[in-house]
Amino acid sequence: xxxxxxxxxxxxxxxxxxxxxxxxxxxxxxxxxxxxxxxxxxxxxxxxxxxxxxxxxxxxxxxxxxxxxxxxxxxxxxxxxxxxxxxxxxxxxxxxxxxxxxxxxxxxxxxxxxxxxxxxxxxxxxxxxxxxxxxxxxxxxxxxxxxxxxxxxxxxxxxxxxxxxxxxxxxxxxxxxxxxxxxxxxxxxxxxxxxxxxxxxxxxxxxxxxxxxxxxxxxxxxxxxxxxxxxxxxxxxxxxxxxxxxxxxxxxxxxxxxxxxxxxxxxxxxxxxxxxxxxxxxxxxxxxxxxxxxxxxxxxxxxxxxxxxxxxxxxxxxxxxxxxxxxxxxxxxxxxxxxxxxxxxx
Amino acid sequence: xxxxxxxxxxxxxxxxxxxxxxxxxxxxxxxxxxxxxxxxxxxxxxxxxxxxxxxxxxxxxxxxxxxxxxxxxxxxxxxxxxxxxxxxxxxxxxxxxxxxxxxxxxxxxxxxxxxxxxxxxxxxxxxxxxxxxxxxxxxxxxxxxxxxxxxxxxxxxxxxxxxxxxxxxxxxxxxxxxxxxxxxxxxxxxxxxxxxxxxxxxxxxxxxxxxxxxxxxxxxxxxxxxxxxxxxxxxxxxxxxxxxxxxxxxxxxxxxxxxxxxxxxxxxxxxxxxxxxxxxxxxxxxxxxxxxxxxxxxxxxxxxxxxxxxxxxxxxxxxxxxxxxxxxxxxxxxxxxxxxxxxxxxxxxxxxxxxxxxxx
Numbered sequence: 001x002x003x004x005x006x007x008x009x010x011x012x013x014x015x016x017x018x019x020x021x022x023x024x025x026x027x028x029x030x031x032x033x034x035x036x037x038x039x040x041x042x043x044x045x046x047x048x049x050x051x052x053x054x055x056x057x058x059x060x061x062x063x064x065x066x067x068x069x070x071x072x073x074x075x076x077x078x079x080x081x082x083x084x085x086x087x088x089x090x091x092x093x094x095x096x097x098x099x100x101x102x103x104x105x106x107x108x109x110x111x112x113x114x115x116x117x118x119x120x121x122x123x124x125x126x127x128x129x130x131x132x133x134x135x136x137x138x139x140x141x142x143x144x145x146x147x148x149x150x151x152x153x154x155x156x157x158x159x160x161x162x163x164x165x166x167x168x169x170x171x172x173x174x175x176x177x178x179x180x181x182x183x184x185x186x187x188x189x190x191x192x193x194x195x196x197x198x199x200x201x202x203x204x205x206x207x208x209x210x211x212x213x214x215x216x217x218x219x220x221x222x223x224x225x226x227x228x229x230x231x232x233x234x235x236x237x238x239x240x241x242x243x244x245x246x247x248x249x250x251x252x253x254x255x256x257x258x259x260x261x262x263x264x265x266x267x268x269x270x271x272x273x274x275x276x277x278x279x280x281x282x283x284x285x286x287x288x289x290x291x292x293x294x295x296x297x298x299x300x301x302x303x304x305x306x307x308x309x310x311x312x313x314x315x316x317x318x319x320x321x322x323x324x325x326x327x328x329x330x331x332x333x334x335x336x337x338x339x340x341x342x343x344x345x346x
Numbered sequence: 347x348x349x350x351x352x353x354x355x356x357x358x359x360x361x362x363x364x365x366x367x368x369x370x371x372x373x374x375x376x377x378x379x380x381x382x383x384x385x386x387x388x389x390x391x392x393x394x395x396x397x398x399x400x401x402x403x404x405x406x407x408x409x410x411x412x413x414x415x416x417x418x419x420x421x422x423x424x425x426x427x428x429x430x431x432x433x434x435x436x437x438x439x440x441x442x443x444x445x446x447x448x449x450x451x452x453x454x455x456x457x458x459x460x461x462x463x464x465x466x467x468x469x470x471x472x473x474x475x476x477x478x479x480x481x482x483x484x485x486x487x488x489x490x491x492x493x494x495x496x497x498x499x500x501x502x503x504x505x506x507x508x509x510x511x512x513x514x515x516x517x518x519x520x521x522x523x524x525x526x527x528x529x530x531x532x533x534x535x536x537x538x539x540x541x542x543x544x545x546x547x548x549x550x551x552x553x554x555x556x557x558x559x560x561x562x563x564x565x566x567x568x569x570x571x572x573x574x575x576x577x578x579x580x581x582x583x584x585x586x587x588x589x590x591x592x593x594x595x596x597x598x599x600x601x602x603x604x605x606x607x608x609x610x611x612x613x614x615x616x617x618x619x620x621x622x623x624x625x626x627x628x629x630x631x632x633x634x635x636x637x638x639x640x641x642x643x644x645x646x647x648x649x650x651x652x653x654x655x656x657x658x659x660x661x662x663x664x665x666x667x668x669x670x671x672x673x674x675x676x677x678x679x680x681x682x683x684x685x686x687x688x689x690x691x692x693x694x695x696x697x698x699x700x701x702x703x704x705x706x
Contacts, residue, residue, distance in 0.1 A: 314496065
């Protein structure tokens with residue numbers, strides 16, 4: 001009876017943290033990312049060591065970073081949001097429209113507008129999924145078509161061009177603080193907040209609980225509907241923010257803005273080690289996944305692999321990372337079983 | 347014990363608590379078919395030129411690949427899995443066929459056989475990872491979606507491969523006799539019948555439903571779950587390759603973006619046709635009606651000079667409404683006062699879903 005199966009760790013706090021870090025799934029893709037950057041830099045030093053190269057390395061993933069963070073929060077609850085690409089397109093258009101109506105608009109207001117529009121579209125998804133309790137894959141596939149269709153209907157063949165965008169906003173797309181692009185800084189700030197929330201806050205832990213077993217979460221008394229709704233609103237809001245980013249960066253918006261980004265966002269999350277059926281993974285992993293996906297596309301031509309094989313490499317990467325997850329999970333299960341057997345059942 | 351079993355059986359097979367007429371007429375498939383008929387008749391009467399000879403012909407010509415790929419997709423979704431890679435399989439098969447004929451001088455029949463084999467191999471890769479390695483199909487096929495598209499891009503790069511032997515090009519799009527139906531519909535109908543028989547009239551097909559409801563139960567009742575899924579993904583690859591060859595011959599060209607975005611169209615039609623995304627529920631005639639509904643809507647809207655975005659909005663709305671109708675309304679009905687017999691209609695699909703998810 002006095003035998004405790006679980007004892008407080010004998011290691012110091014920092015040693016434990018180091019151990020967790022070394023064993024983490026995120027580290028494996030971070031290493032892959034670093035290796036790719038190193039290899040590309042070795043081939044062509046301007047890849048990182050030049051003003052433009054350094055900026056692009058950090059700036060290029062900023063849009064996918066936001067989408068991946070939002071997508072991760074939804075996926076961890078065992079849902080998925082396929083409509084983020086359309087949401088991004090819609091807010092990019094709204095951003096352009098605001099500037100056409102009033103070029104003097106405060107930039108902060110534009111960012112807020114993007115967040116709000118995105119959040120509203122996310123709330124539509126969330127309402128359908130959480131309160132009508134219909135499968136997210138189907139609903140967001142539907143809203144992907146609806147949002148994109150309404151957007152195309154509004155824009156037609158028009159496009160927002162660089163002339164419509166005030167210079168100060170356009171400059172924001174490439175502006176740097178301490179050599180770090182502003183957009184990336186905002187993305188990293190969002191990452192830190194969401195990451196901290198998911199890791200420590202009650203709400204964040206509940207999202208994981210819902211994802212690992214929705215029925216158990218419900219029986220336990222968690223308000224599943226509210227949390228899932230909030231996850232979709234957050235995902236939509238971040239996609240909306242990404243839409244504003246997209247205008248700032250490319251100074252254009254048209255009916256096809258953000259098309260096909262939804263599967264990339266899901267891919268980034270999967271590469272980052274988040275289980276597609278929820279309950280495990282971290283937003284750090286999803287963020288590294290987004291950086292990896294974008295960086296690999298930039299690095300491959302430098303490494304002498306033709307652009308045309310990029311898709312194949314990315315596909316291989318996705319498959320490789322889910323196979324890796326599977327192997328790690330099997331090993332962990334094995335270890336746990338062994339631990340159970342050796343600690344000795346009476 | 348027996349008193350406990352009776353209600354359990356009844357809630358497990360809620361369908362049989364209704365009489366046969368209701369069972370045949372009041373279900374998702376009939377609703378889709380009725381909607382198809384209504385839209386078709388409405389278009390005939392109200393849309394100018396809809397009754398013209400080209401309408402049916404173009405409709406079949408354009409939607410044959412979607413119709414083809416929807417057949418195995420139905421079976422896969424009924425097992426609770428999904429295949430997002432069909433469009434890329436189509437693309438890479440078309441690309442490979444083009445390269446074999448134009449760059450390596452293979453004869454058309456040899457190239458077609460090799461392309462179909464390639465489709466089988468690509469499907470087997472998905473099937474192996476899903477069925478035997480046990481990975482979630484959503485993630486695997488997002489991966490192969492990118493991978494196969496990448497292979498297609500690597501194969502043909504910037505080229506647009508065109509100008510295939512004329513005799514081969516013409517056959518799929520020639521009309522059958524005096525009808526307005528292109529020849530491609532012959533293999534489509536044959537495959538539809540084959541898949542219909544396979545799904546609804548063989549023990550293999552019953553196994554598919556059982557896997558969708560609960561793969562553990564299916565396993566314990568003697569269904570070879572892994573082999574069934576493996577075979578379904580192979581079929582999906584094979585049919586996608588066939589659709590790829592058709593698309594190649596129809597447009598007499600293949601480029602890197604051939605078939606991009608088809609996967610969501612196929613899945614949308616399958617779901618519209620009454621197949622549950624959680625598996626265990628659906629029928630092939632509903633899916634065929636679903637594809638045709640989208641096709642008819644599309645051509646009616648085109649003829650009335652509406653942009654393609656309107657059809658997107660309508661597909662989206664139909665999807666959302668249909669899924670709300672099938673999963674939300676039963677719960678509302680449960681809350682309302684009702685006769686005891688009508689109880690628990692939503693239980694069966696729910697239990698399938700949960701056990702599937704729990705396994706993942």
